[in-house]
Structure formats: structure tokens, C-alpha cells
Amino acid sequence: MMKRTKIKEAPKHIGEKIKVAGWINSCRSHGKIIFIDIRDESGVLQTVFLSSLKTEVVEKAKLVRDEWVVEIEGEINKRPGAAKNKDISTGEIEMAAESINILSEAKTPPFPINGDGYDIKEEKRLEYRYLDLRRKRMKDNIIIRQQASSFIRNYLIEKGFIEIETPILTKSTPEGARDFLVPSRIHKGEFYALPQSPQQYKQLLMVAGFEKYFQFPHVFRDEDLRADRLFEHTQLDIEMSFIEEEDVFELIEGMMSNLMEKVFNRKIKIPFPRISYDEAIGKYKTDKPDLRKDKNSDELAFSWTVDFPMFEILQDGSLDAVHHPFTSLKDDDIKIFEKIDLKNFDKEKLLKLKAKQYDLVLNGVEIMGGSIRTHKSEILKKTFEVMGHSPEGVEKRFGHILEAFKFGVPPHGGIAAGFDRLLQTVLKEKSIRETVAFPTTTSGNTAVMDAPSFVDENQLKELGLKLRKEEQ
RNA sequence: GGGCCCGUAGAAGAGUCUGGUUGUCUUCGUCUCCCUGUCACGGAGAAGAUCGUGGGUUCAAAUCCCAUCGGGCCCGCCA
Numbered sequence: 001m002m003k004r005t006k007i008k009e010a011p012k013h014i015g016e017k018i019k020v021a022g023w024i025n026s027c028r029s030h031g032k033i034i035f036i037d038i039r040d041e042s043g044v045l046q047t048v049f050l051s052s053l054k055t056e057v058v059e060k061a062k063l064v065r066d067e068w069v070v071e072i073e074g075e076i077n078k079r080p081g082a083a084k085n086k087d088i089s090t091g092e093i094e095m096a097a098e099s100i101n102i103l104s105e106a107k108t109p110p111f112p113i114n115g116d117g118y119d120i121k122e123e124k125r126l127e128y129r130y131l132d133l134r135r136k137r138m139k140d141n142i143i144i145r146q147q148a149s150s151f152i153r154n155y156l157i158e159k160g161f162i163e164i165e166t167p168i169l170t171k172s173t174p175e176g177a178r179d180f181l182v183p184s185r186i187h188k189g190e191f192y193a194l195p196q197s198p199q200q201y202k203q204l205l206m207v208a209g210f211e212k213y214f215q216f217p218h219v220f221r222d223e224d225l226r227a228d229r230l231f232e233h234t235q236l237d238i239e240m241s242f243i244e245e246e247d248v249f250e251l252i253e254g255m256m257s258n259l260m261e262k263v264f265n266r267k268i269k270i271p272f273p274r275i276s277y278d279e280a281i282g283k284y285k286t287d288k289p290d291l292r293k294d295k296n297s298d299e300l301a302f303s304w305t306v307d308f309p310m311f312e313i314l315q316d317g318s319l320d321a322v323h324h325p326f327t328s329l330k331d332d333d334i335k336i337f338e339k340i341d342l343k344n345f346d347k348e349k350l351l352k353l354k355a356k357q358y359d360l361v362l363n364g365v366e367i368m369g370g371s372i373r374t375h376k377s378e379i380l381k382k383t384f385e386v387m388g389h390s391p392e393g394v395e396k397r398f399g400h401i402l403e404a405f406k407f408g409v410p411p412h413g414g415i416a417a418g419f420d421r422l423l424q425t426v427l428k429e430k431s432i433r434e435t436v437a438f439p440t441t442t443s444g445n446t447a448v449m450d451a452p453s454f455v456d457e458n459q460l461k462e463l464g465l466k467l468r469k470e471e472q
Numbered sequence: 473g474g475g476c477c478c479g480u481a482g483a484a485g486a487g488u489c490u491g492g493u494u495g496u497c498u499u500c501g502u503c504u505c506c507c508u509g510u511c512a513c514g515g516a517g518a519a520g521a522u523c524g525u526g527g528g529u530u531c532a533a534a535u536c537c538c539a540u541c542g543g544g545c546c547c548g549c550c551a
Contacts, residue, residue, distance in 0.1 A: 026511075026512065026513095028509095028510050028511065028512095028513050028514090029507080029510095029513095030507055030508055030509070030510065030513075030514085031506070031507040031508070032507080032508045033507095033508040033509065033510080034508095034510095035509080035510055035511065035513085037511070044511095046510085046511065048509080048510095050508080051508075065502090066501090079509090080509075082509080083509055083510075083511085085510095085511060087511085088511085091511085108482065108501075108502060109482085109483095109501090110482060110483075111482080111483050111484090111501095112482095112483060112484090112500075112501070112512095114512060115512085119483085119484055119485090120483065120484075121478095121479085121483090121484090121543070121544090122543070122544075123479095123542070123543050123544090124483085126543095173551090176550080176551045177549080177550050177551080178549085178550085196550095196551085197551090199551090221550060222550095223549055223550045224473095224548085224549065224550080226545080226546080226550090227544085227545070227546090229550070320551080321551070322551080323551065324551050325551090327551095431544095441542085441543065441544090442543075442544065442545085443542085443543080445542090445543095
């Protein structure tokens with residue numbers, strides 16, 4: 001049996017007989033000559049069926065329809081002069097078909113697969129996502145996503161980073177977004193939480209002596225969805241020991257400029273502009289300015305927003321950390337903070353304190369955020385106090401990491417990207433869902449699969465759960 | 473939790489505001505026939521609709537009202 005050749009490789013086989021396999025992209029019958037375009041993952045190839053072929057072959061060629069799965073054998077030839085098609089990469093060649101084998105028939109697709117798909121209801125596209133992903137635009141998005149993650153992975157490994165996975169079944173943290181919870185079967189009535197970020201684990205890895213860590217973690221937040229927000233998304237998470245802000249900027253600028261050039265074929269200038277939070281708010285009325293407006297161009301505009309305030313004031317008048325309590329203050333502000341008497345403190349003074357916190361902004365979208373962490377227990381204790389946490393509360397929420405910090409913690413810091421949102425921004429997609437193979441709708445219903453859904457009573461029983469009667 | 477918008481043959485849209493023959497039309501797709509160089513081929517013909525669902529108003533509802541389901545965008549929320 002002849003080995004199958006990928007369509008992208010076909011131009012290397014001019015004058016040879018090969019076999020290609022894939023989906024029918026389109027059929028054009030002219031009576032005595034039939035053109036069948038066959039598509040595989042790598043491209044599209046025109047095959048030509050002449051009436052001089054065996055009747056049986058011609059009959060089969062007349063029978064097939066779009067999206068049927070077939071394999072076709074024949075000789076690869078250069079196309080006659082006028083028949084060349086510059087619009088497709090295999091437009092210089094065609095296959096003089098000799099045989100066709102139908103591997104699988106197909107129903108007529110519920111929507112067109114040619115074209116970009118933007119005008120089709122997303123509801124339908126998600127219901128049949130496996131067909132939607134056949135379209136070139138979606139396939140390209142998924143493939144470039146992999147090229148980007150693969151590039152970043154290699155880049156970081158080259159720089160001495162270790163990729164380490166952290167748990168998905170983990171502990172609920174009362175800070176931040178609403179958790180997704182998973183009931184424990186063994187410990188009835190208790191729950192795991194899915195991670196909102198590997199923040200604490202990656203800091204523990206610094207204590208463990210992994211000086212440069214990264215991973216592409218899947219993280220979960222049970223908050224209402226938007227065009228740029230999903231329940232679950234992929235991060236690029238990075239943490240390093242013995243570094244300062246400039247080390248993070250340098251790493252990310254090198255990584256992003258190389259990524260843009262090698263994967264997205266776009267040159268960008270480094271270093272990126274650094275804009276203080278106060279300047280950004282003053283000049284652009286936002287902490288994520290779109291610098292394309294300044295430059296009056298559509299080029300990708302990266303910038304750092306730096307020197308965020310450490311604390312913000314909430315509606316109830318209490319103070320909260322803008323980023324998180326483990327964020328380090330600027331060196332000068334640490335001294336000021338140390339002198340502040342919390343028994344009788346001036347909120348304004350605290351609100352002026354600046355942190356070693358930074359965001360990477362691309363075209364007005366926050367695509368990365370991070371900070372240098374503080375590991376000094378006195379400062380941490382005081383920060384928790386400002387935020388109104390009782391010592392018992394702190395112990396319950398952060399005890400494990402504070403305990404770890406007692407065993408020799410290196411100065412450390414890091415950054416995390418919303419990987420899907422980064423792709424969305426670079427690819428200029430309107431929705432984050434265009435960069436994900438199987439996203440949910442904005443009400444959290446999954447693509448193709450019918451989730452969430454009710455479960456067996458037995459499953460609930462095993463977990464020690466029951467629904468209230470009126471909810472069943 | 474709140475606001476705005478959308479749901480009409482397989483797909484996209486017009487029709488709804490201002491109710492009126494049997495749901496009319498456009499593009500694409502589907503099916504049949506014709507066609508030897510097309511490439512989203514072309515030509516001729518045909519089929520295809522519970523106007524999301526339920527209720528109400530009316531002599532009469534795709535059209536007006538209420539409810540409900542589904543979808544999208546935004547505010548809140550997302551350290």
C-alpha cells in the first residue's frame with residue numbers, strides 16, 4: 001500500500017505518483033473533466049479526474065461531496081500555464097488522479113466552512129466546534145497558539161528556566177475571585193478549589209531553590225464572562241530568585257521581541273516605554289494606555305506600567321493591596337512604611353506608597369502582570385495589619401507560606417501572562433474564544449459537550465452531597 | 473446582581489417600528505440535469521419554514537404585550 005503524503009509536501013513530488021488523504025474542499029464538475037480539491041491539515045490540492053479514467057473511478061468522483069473523507073492516488077504535475085493559481089500555495093501543481101477511495105461520507109455541514117466564519121452565529125459554531133475548527137482561520141489560530149507556546153517554552157528553557165507543574169486540586173484562597181470548588185469524596189463536606197493562579201506554589205518553589213521557574217498553567221475563576229474572559233484560561237507563569245524589576249523587564253522584552261519576530265513576523269522595538277501609574281492615570285486616564293494613539297499607527301504598542309500604589313481604598317473605607325500582600329514596596333517606601341505607626345495612622349500616607357509592581361500592556365490591553373515579592377516577615381505582618389487581617393486569619397490563610405519563609409527564602413519576583421488574551425490581542429481577534437479550541441459561551445455552557453449537567457444521585461451520595469428538593 | 477441588543481428554510485440577511493391574501497424576497501448552500509481547464513467554475517430547473525418556546529390582545533400576529541429558553545456586548549465582579 002502506498003504511503004500517504006501530506007499535501008504541503010506534494011510540490012516536492014512532481015512527476016511522481018503519490019497518495020493524498022483528507023477532506024473534500026470543493027468539487028467542480030465540467031462534465032468530462034472533474035476537479036476535486038482535497039484538504040488536509042497542511043493545505044489544499046487540486047486533483048483532476050478525466051473521463052478517460054475507468055468508469056468506476058469517474059463514477060466515484062461524481063459521487064463525492066464536500067467534507068467527505070477520501071484518499072486519492074495520482075501523479076503530481078505542473079499545471080498548464082494559464083491554469084496556475086497564485087492564491088494557493090499548491091497552485092502551481094495539480095494531481096492527475098488515477099483512483100479515489102471513499103473513507104467516510106459526510107452530512108452537509110450546518111454552516112459554511114469556507115470563509116472566516118465571523119458572520120455565523122457563535123452558538124452554532126460552538127455546537128459544532130469540530131467543524132468550525134476545520135476552517136482555515138481557526139486552524140491557523142490554534143496552530144500559531146502552539147507555535148507561540150512552543151517558542152516561549154524553548155526560549156525560557158534556553159535561559160535556564162525549569163518547567164514545573166503545580167496542582168489543579170488545591171486549596172481555596174479567600175482572596176481574589178470566586179473559586180471553582182470540587183467536593184472531596186474521602187473527606188466528606190470538604191472541598192478542593194481549582195487554582196486561580198499558581199502564585200503561592202511558585203513562591204514555595206523559590207524557597208525550594210528552583211531559581212527560575214515557569215509553566216503554562218490552566219487556571220480557573222468563577223466570575224461572569226466577557227469577550228476577553230473565560231472561566232478557565234491558560235497563563236504563562238514565571239518566577240525568579242535573586243532578581244529586581246529590571247531583570248524581569250529585560251527577560252520579557254527579549255522574549256516578546258523574539259516571539260513577535262520569529263512567530264508573528266513582526267519587528268518591535270525594545271526596551272518598551274515605562275510609564276508610571278501616576279503618569280498613566282494623569283495623561284491617559286487609565287493604567288493600560290493604548291500607545292498606538294500617540295504614535296498614530298496600527299503597529300503593536302507594548303509598554304510597561306510601573307510604580308503602582310501598594311494600597312487602594314475600598315468603598316467601605318478599608319485598605320486592600322492593589323496586587324497582593326506579598327508585593328514588595330519600593331526601596332525608599334519600605335523605610336517610610338516601617339516608620340508609620342499603625343495605632344494612629346494616616347491613610348493618605350499609606351496610599352502614597354509605591355510598590356514594585358508592573359503590568360505589560362499591549363494595545364491598551366493588560367497582557368502580563370507581576371511584582372517583586374516581599375519576604376520580610378515584619379513587613380508582611382504590618383501589611384496584613386493595614387489590610388485589617390487578624391493574626392489568626394493570616395495564619396489560616398497564609399500560614400503555610402509564612403512558615404516556608406522561615407526556612408531561608410531568597411528575594412524573588414515574577415510575572416504572569418494571560419496567554420489566550422495575549423494571542424487575542426496580537427491576532428486582533430474580537431473574542432478570546434477565537435484563540436481557544438473549545439471555549440464556553442458567556443453563560444458557561446461548554447462547546448459540543450452538554451455541560452454543566454445534572455449528575456446521578458449515586459454520585460452525589462458518594463460525595464456526601466444532596467440537592468434541595470425544589471432544585472431537582 | 474444590573475443595563476442594552478439578538479433569535480425568520482441548512483447559512484447570512486431584509487421583512488417587525490406602522491398587524492391584513494396561503495410567510496414575500498436576496499445571496500450562499502443542498503438536490504436533479506447539462507457542460508473538457510475550473511479553482512467559492514458556469515448554465516437550467518427543483519426542493520427546503522412550527523418566524524426559539526409558551527401564553528395573551530385582536531376578526532386577523534413573524535409583526536403588539538407578558539413570561540420563558542438560548543446567544544452576544546457592557547457595568548458590577550475578575551488580588
